[in-house]
Amino acid sequence: MLLAELARTSAEIAATTGRSEKTALLARLFSHAEPDEAPVVVTYLAGRLPQRRTNLGWRALAEPVAPAARPTLTVSEVDAALTAIAAVAGRGAVAERRRLLHRLLGAATAEEQDFLVRLIGGELRQGALDAMAVEGLASAVGADPREVRRAVMLGGSLGEVARGALAEGPPALAEFRLTVGRPVLPMLAHTAADVAEALDALGPAAVEEKLDGVRAQVHVADGRARVFTRTLDEITERLPEVTRLARGLPVGQAVLDGEVVALDTAGRPLPFQDIAGRVGTRDDVPTAHATLPLTAVFFDLLSVDGRELLEAPAAERHRELARIVEPPHLIRRIEVTDPHDARQREAAAGFAERMVADGREGVVVKSLDSVYRAGRRGRSWLKVKPVHTLDLVVLAAEWGHGRRTGLLSNLHLGARSADGSFVMLGKTFKGLTDALLRWQTERLSRLAVAEEPWGVRVRPELVVEIAFDGVQRSTRYPAGVTLRFARVLRYREDKPAVQADTVEAVLALRR
Numbered sequence: 001m002l003l004a005e006l007a008r009t010s011a012e013i014a015a016t017t018g019r020s021e022k023t024a025l026l027a028r029l030f031s032h033a034e035p036d037e038a039p040v041v042v043t044y045l046a047g048r049l050p051q052r053r054t055n056l057g058w059r060a061l062a063e064p065v066a067p068a069a070r071p072t073l074t075v076s077e078v079d080a081a082l083t084a085i086a087a088v089a090g091r092g093a094v095a096e097r098r099r100l101l102h103r104l105l106g107a108a109t110a111e112e113q114d115f116l117v118r119l120i121g122g123e124l125r126q127g128a129l130d131a132m133a134v135e136g137l138a139s140a141v142g143a144d145p146r147e148v149r150r151a152v153m154l155g156g157s158l159g160e161v162a163r164g165a166l167a168e169g170p171p172a173l174a175e176f177r178l179t180v181g182r183p184v185l186p187m188l189a190h191t192a193a194d195v196a197e198a199l200d201a202l203g204p205a206a207v208e209e210k211l212d213g214v215r216a217q218v219h220v221a222d223g224r225a226r227v228f229t230r231t232l233d234e235i236t237e238r239l240p241e242v243t244r245l246a247r248g249l250p251v252g253q254a255v256l257d258g259e260v261v262a263l264d265t266a267g268r269p270l271p272f273q274d275i276a277g278r279v280g281t282r283d284d285v286p287t288a289h290a291t292l293p294l295t296a297v298f299f300d301l302l303s304v305d306g307r308e309l310l311e312a313p314a315a316e317r318h319r320e321l322a323r324i325v326e327p328p329h330l331i332r333r334i335e336v337t338d339p340h341d342a343r344q345r346e347a348a349a350g351f352a353e354r355m356v357a358d359g360r361e362g363v364v365v366k367s368l369d370s371v372y373r374a375g376r377r378g379r380s381w382l383k384v385k386p387v388h389t390l391d392l393v394v395l396a397a398e399w400g401h402g403r404r405t406g407l408l409s410n411l412h413l414g415a416r417s418a419d420g421s422f423v424m425l426g427k428t429f430k431g432l433t434d435a436l437l438r439w440q441t442e443r444l445s446r447l448a449v450a451e452e453p454w455g456v457r458v459r460p461e462l463v464v465e466i467a468f469d470g471v472q473r474s475t476r477y478p479a480g481v482t483l484r485f486a487r488v489l490r491y492r493e494d495k496p497a498v499q500a501d502t503v504e505a506v507l508a509l510r511r
């Protein structure tokens with residue numbers, strides 16, 4: 001497929017408001033794509049790059065290059081060029097990347113250049129496109145959208161599902177099953193104010209300790225174990241203790257869901273900061289305890305010895321899990337079989353309090369009869385935490401003063417809005433350790449898209465977890481609110497910007 005067709009369709013989608021028109025445009029695009037191009041087409045449509053990072057700075061992107069007169073570039077050629085650029089390293093890398101970029105841009109028409117610069121610069125992100133892309137693909141191959149959705153959930157990516165469906169038609173969709181060794185997106189949770197509210201919403205439920213570690217999906221088969229993060233990155237090599245534990249489980253094959261944590265000798269979880277460096281998926285977040293032993297605590301079981309459990313009720317999945325995993329590797333929980341029973345409610349609230357007093361982040365309340373919704377933020381898991389936090393995206397950073405001269409310090413924080421853009425909510429330089437300041441300076445410099453007298457504007461990619469005391473009205477910021485006493489807790493390298501908290505979520509916290 002020519003890049004020109006993709007660029008044009010992308011612009012048409014952005015200019016159209018109707019959902020069915022957008023879906024029709026996507027269907028047309030898919031029907032023209034070669035199966036092997038589909039993963040790249042899907043990624044570009046969402047405004048992302050398969051290479052994730054090209055290390056091209058805004059300077060190189062801003063330089064004018066003479067355009068080609070006619071479109072000849074194919075999507076595959078662009079992908080190969082960006083792979084080559086991302087692989088450049090060592091001395092003279094900046095100049096070499098620039099040379100390769102200019103060669104690519106020189107082969108593009110003016111319209112394609114505009115698309116490429118915005119794609120590489122991270123300005124093309126379009127929110128909420130995934131659901132429409134699923135429908136567009138379904139219509140292009142003549143399949144039921146629900147079948148496509150199920151395949152994406154189990155196959156892990158729309159791109160791979162599109163490749164299969166375009167090559168072989170709808171029968172390819174049925175081949176996406178939960179397979180050991182192929183991770184699925186984890187189920188996510190909503191928030192409830194307290195345990196009572198969660199029980200009222202869910203009915204019969206389990207109240208589980210909420211550990212503050214790193215989500216891990218562990219696949220075991222034939223005496224081997226592999227570990228994946230919530231973004232499906234493989235981190236097996238980093239966690240020999242977890243793979244040893246998983247290999248020792250009394251099963252031939254299993255897929256387990258849990259949290260990787262560090263426990264002290266009394267079995268209490270250590271703070272997240274202590275383990276981040278061991279499991280950080282991309283750049284390592286600085287940590288003082290890089291050699292801390294880690295372990296996994298499991299809370300769900302997705303399949304065991306060839307039996308898929310995704311559709312089984314939570315209570316049954318837990319029963320099966322408890323058969324193969326023992327404390328301290330089994331999540332601590334209590335069940336509330338009758339949420340109207342005052343004694344049970346009290347026991348649940350008491351359990352949550354004890355867990356927090358004992359160093360847990362809070363609890364997760366889970367409906368006992370819910371299925372496992374891979375990749376969904378289901379209403380059947382509700383997290384209850386005593387401290388409010390938001391995951392926001394860094395939009396810009398200001399140069400520090402005094403001791404912080406030369407370091408990027410004050411962060412401009414944005415929440416996600418429905419159209420995929422980010423709305424600034426305020427700034428903070430609180431809570432940043434020296435190590436984090438150095439780390440963020442390095443990282444944000446690489447994400448810079450524009451230099452300002454006061455600092456840099458960056459590609460909205462880095463997610464940071466912010467604690468705050470409340471949401472208050474403010475005429476200074478576009479959403480009309482700002483955060484009181486915002487402070488940085490940690491960077492969330494495991495969380496992509498599309499999963500950051502939304503403006504609506506922030507507005508809902510306003511009193």
Ligand SMILES: Nc1ncnc2c1ncn2[C@@H]1O[C@H](COP(=O)(O)OP(=O)(O)OP(=O)(O)O)[C@@H](O)[C@H]1O
Nearest residue numbers: 188189208209210211214215259299331364383391
């Ligand atoms: N018992 C548990 N059940 C489910 N998740 C748990 C449990 N204990 C800890 N977790 C962790 O809590 C996470 C969900 O709550 P958290 O507030 O950390 O959300 P988040 O990671 O900021 O955002 P998201 O809601 O997108 O996951 C899970 O992804 C998992 O890593």
